[in-house]
Amino acid sequence: MTPESSTGPTVRTVVVIGGGVAGLTAARDLLVRRPGTRVVVLDASDRVGGKLRRESVGGHLVDVGAEAMLAVRHEAVDLLAELADPSDVVSPTTTSARVWSRGALHALPRTRIGVPYADSDVLGLLTDEEAARMRAESPAPEVGSDISVGDYVASRLGDAVVDRLVEPLLGGVYAGRSRELSLRATMPAVWATATAGGSLLASPPVDPQAGATRPPFVGLRGGVGRLPELLAADVERRGGVIESGVVARGIERTPDGWSVLTGPTTQPRLVEADAVVVAVPPPAAARLLGPVAPGAASVVGGIEMASVAVITLAVPAAQVASWPGSGFLVPPVDGRGIKASTFSSAKWGWLAAEGADTAYVRASVGRAGENATLQRDDTDLVALAALEIAEAVGAPPLTVVDSHVQRWGGGLPQYTVGHVDRVARVRAALAEVPGIEVAGAAYDGVGIPAVIASARLAADATATHLERPAGRAGE
Structure with missing residues (x-):
């Protein structure tokens, strides 16, 4: 087994494990901050993107993961400004949501x-x-x-x-x-x-400039799933290497840094690095961190995960043209199968235009500790979504032209009581192991802007580590 090393004595190497938004953002940030760094992204999936993904439904590519990004935080908006054509950054046509409860749809009140x-x-x-x-x-x-x-x-x-x-x-x-x-x-x-000790009912102070130029959400023409595609293209343009379908099986110390073990047991491969960014979900992160940062691994491994599924339906546009708003939420107390529905073509003008006579609606299912609905097969989930969406809006049964079910097994980390302290313990443990950082939705927020922020935090710490003289890992 011959390790892969850097191309010269002055080249520093960083291995990023995970090709979702966190891993790609960290890789890009490192290349921006330290041009010439050898950055290798290892992603176990068949394509980069993590929980941001597009699939063909009804003849068009549509998001089957997240389809919007918070704009009230600056990270995603700033990144889009660097990567995307300004004309492709779009706002929802409507964000007027309702709540399906007690057998009727109610306007979603103004809430925090x-x-x-x-x-x-x-x-x-x-x-x-x-x-x-x-x-x-x-x-x-x-x-x-x-x-x-x-x-x-x-x-x-x-x-x-x-x-x-x-x-x-x-x-x-x-x-x-x-x-x-x-x-x-x-x-x-x-x-x-x-x-x-303040009042929960108190309205926030009015800022006459707040929201004047920025809507609460932002999207991308063609789908939010384009974001990792744009990130990956920029990483490669800056000299980074992205390897899909490659599973990182372990991280080991070396005299000069770290070594990441990949490949099958019959053909192992080592990638040497001066630093490693672990940007994968908690179960995989804990497994990788265990031998080199056991204190961090034990905490990360304790983060619970919830599984969800997103059901996308392509339907005749005429059937949904009169539906008001952008969709609805469903309280679990009402005992329905779905937990939310989005009228995607009503929400995104580009999708309505592209779909023409075909409109898209979607539903999500799955909550922590509730697995019965997710055990249904795809056909049943499509039927469930079509039935309950139509029932909620008081419409005739939907004609499903095409459908797609995206299952995100263990896809969402649970921020249970004490989460902030747990994350602090993880970072304190990693501070004792210079050259290893973590990033992703498990730490500082599950939304895309928060994930970008965690990646940038990891990239900054890694860049600072690389500015020190090369030497033994952990010193």
Whole structure:
């Protein structure tokens, strides 16, 4: 087994394990900051992108993972400005969502991730009694170092606010249960209010310039799945190497740095590196980190994962033309099979134009601890989505022209109570092992901007490490 080494004594090598947005962003950042660095991205999948993916449905490429990015954070918008044609960066045609609950669709009230304001119109979604309980906000309890979202919000505003508003919104983002998810990690703004003892119902101060030039969400013409494609092209243009279908099986110390083991056991291959960025989900990350950073690995390996599936339906455009808004959320308390639906062609003008007589709607299923729905086969999931979407909007049965089911097994990390402290322990443990960094959705946020931020943090730390003289790993 002959290790691969750098092309010359002055060339520093970084191996990035994982070809999702985190890994590709870290690789690109390193090449921007340190041109001439040998950067090798190893990705186990058949193509880069991770949870951002496009597939052909009804004759058109459409997103089967995330289809929008938060624009209220700057990371994704800034990256798009560097990579994409400005005309391809688009805003949703509508973001008017509803909640399917108690057998009817209700307008989604103005909320802070499900926590309504005092002037939010919640009647109908909540009963008169539940709304009165919400407005009779209880005093702030002590929160300690962390508390679950559901427990805290219920103690202040009542169980119904959690069941009908917080649960469907958090379920869409984290596929988790609000009474297990960390308030501090998932709702930092609400956490700040909680620690200050303020009112959850208080509206934020009005900033006359806020949102004036930036919508809350942004997308890409052709689909958000184009983002990793743009990243990969730029990595390769800058001299980086991307290898798909390559599984990293281990990380080992060497006298001068690190060695990443790949390939089958019968034909092992070593890639030598001065530094390694581990940008894969927690189970794989824990396995890789175990021999070299056991303290970090034990914490990372304890991060729970939830499985989800996205069902995309291509239907005759005429059948959905009158449907208002961009889709709806479904509280788990209502016992439906799907947890949300997006009217993609109504939401994205480019998709409506491209599809012409074909429109796209999608549904998502799967929450932490709920696996029964995901055990259905693809045909059943397509039938379930078509049935419940039509029932929600009061429409006749949908004519499904084409469909696609994308299963993301163990796809979403669960930010359970104590998550912020766990991530701090991971980074403290890695600080004792210079040259190894982690990035991805498991640490500082599951949204695309947060993942980009984690990648940039890892790239900065790696670049700083490379600026030191070459020497024994860990010194």
